[in-house]
Amino acid sequence: MFITASTDSLVLNPRPLKTGTSDLRGLAQYPVANVGDAMDRLGLMDSGLESQWTGASCIGPALTVLTREGDNLAIHRALDDAEPGDVLVINALGGTTRAVFGDLLAEICLAAGIAGVVIDGLTRDRAGIHELQLPVWARGVSPAGPAKNGPGAIHIPVACGGVVVNPGDLITADDDGVAVIPAGRVETVLGRLSQIDSFESDLRARIRNSAVPSSSANA
Secondary structure, eight states: OOSOOOOTTEEEOOOOOOOOOOOHHHHHTSOHHHHHHHTTTOSBOOTTSEESSTTOOEEEEEEEEEEOTTBOHHHHHHGGGOOTTOEEEEEOTTOOSSEEEOHHHHHHHHHHTOOEEEEESEEOOHHHHHHHTOOEEESEEOSOOOBOOOOEEESSOEEETTEEEOTTOEEEEETTEEEEEOGGGHHHHHHHHHHHHHHHHHHHHHHHHHOOOHHHHTO
16 A cells, blocks of 8 residues: 555455456447446446546446445555456445545556546545546545545445446446446347447438438428
């Protein structure tokens, strides 16, 4: 950790073994809305979790953290276990009084290769996070900073945005919000996404071909 603090209050579970997933580049081409459609519109975090800057997107396996409202000790410790491409998923109990994440943690995330951060809680230093271009989703912003006392837990199933996220589940997020793809369903979802994309492309073409140009209508 880049801070000096006791981690005695934390539950430090071992990082689960990675499960095989499809090529992330294949999934990354699809918007979150379509991913939700491919999962029967389930597995989507609630609309209270919003992108902290327009145009942010990410995809990667979940590195899960449970922390007390207004405390980020567990987040600092979790980043010691981070692997490049992880998406940090934090249950901060939906706290709306103190931020648990700011631009200094964003710097640490970038150094660790974190692909994105999803927080059921608050951030601060929004301008700094935007400047760093770290994709972050959260419930809002507060200038009030966190404590670093714990308790917390790492690598456990967490609730985030009304969805259960297991360590290693695939997270994909964009301006519309955040979707959680269970690790065991990635191949199925990818296949359904291809079908949805083909259907929508065909429907768009039929809609556009049916439009009558105004010049023809007035001829």
